[in-house]
Amino acid sequence: MKPTALPNLDSELFKVPTTEQVFGVAxxxxxxxxxxxxxxxxxxxxxxxxxxESARLLEAMGAETRIxxxxxxxxxxxxxxxxxxxxxxxxxxxxAEGMVWCSPExxxxxxxxxxxxxxxxxxxxxxxxxxxxxxxxVMQVCGGSQxxxxxxxxxxxxxxxxxxxxxxQSSVAKAFMEFDENDRMxxxxxxxxxxxxxxxxxxxxxxxxxxSGYLTDRYSERKESAEExxxxxxxxxx
Numbered sequence: 682m683k684p685t686a687l688p689n690l691d692s693e694l695f696k697v698p699t700t701e702q703v704f705g706v707a708x709x710x711x712x713x714x715x716x717x718x719x720x721x722x723x724x725x726x727x728x729x730x731x732x733x734e735s736a737r738l739l740e741a742m743g744a745e746t747r748i749x750x751x752x753x754x755x756x757x758x759x760x761x762x763x764x765x766x767x768x769x770x771x772x773x774x775x776x777a778e779g780m781v782w783c784s785p786e787x788x789x790x791x792x793x794x795x796x797x798x799x800x801x802x803x804x805x806x807x808x809x810x811x812x813x814x815x816x817x818x819v820m821q822v823c824g825g826s827q828x829x830x831x832x833x834x835x836x837x838x839x840x841x842x843x844x845x846x847x848x849x850q851s852s853v854a855k856a857f858m859e860f861d862e863n864d865r866m867x868x869x870x871x872x873x874x875x876x877x878x879x880x881x882x883x884x885x886x887x888x889x890x891x892x893s894g895y896l897t898d899r900y901s902e903r904k905e906s907a908e909e910x911x912x913x914x915x916x917x918x919x
Contacts, residue, residue, distance in 0.1 A: 694903045706891045712745040713886045716777035720784035720795030727822045727856035728783045734866045738879040757800035767801050774802045779816035779886040786831040813843040814893030818882040820851040827854035849881045
């Protein structure tokens with residue numbers, strides 16, 4: 682086949698993906714690092730209980746987990762980014778190789794607490810992109826019948842944050858009935874689905890984490906970086 686002419690393409694910055702680039706990376710040996718966020722401040726928060734159950738499952742699968750407590754986190758832009766809770770959240774986002782987001786559904790949507798946490802995590806911190814290329818599992822808890830409004834919104838946010846959001850998800854209906862007096866989740870199809878989601882998150886994280894840089898290496902960003910570098914060189918030469 683005759684090569685297609687691409688006159689508007691910068692051939693020096695254009696890269697052809699190859700299997701060698703994808704698989705020619707030595708795998709990491711440390712435990713997958715997973716950050717878990719929940720969206721309620723209630724003393725008996727069911728989104729927190731789901732996250733805690735998820736963390737137990739992830740640790741049983743070999744992951745290292747951290748759960749962020751949103752209590753004390755200010756509304757986005759109400760405080761400077763130097764606020765201790767904001768710094769804690771951002772440090773955890775940089776540390777993580779994957780995330781779990783679990784929100785209650787309130788008024789047909791995720792909670793403001795859930796959204797505030799995500800709003801405080803920027804797309805970039807200097808040269809670091811805290812979420813890009815990292816894996817994400819989305820879940821929600823419902824006070825009544827099963828719904829998927831919150832997880833659908835979380836998927837939109839995950840895509841906006843340039844995360845690899847796994848296909849599976851969990852929605853726990855009547856969550857107040859699914860935990861015992863010790864705040865452990867009872868056996869049920871809802872519990873089994875959470876096991877499925879955490880298992881899938883681990884698989885995707887192991888597949889993606891060593892290739893995140895390659896998977897998120899974009900022609901447009903290479904071109905933009907080259908242009909910025911050229912401007913700086915020209916300014917220094919003046």
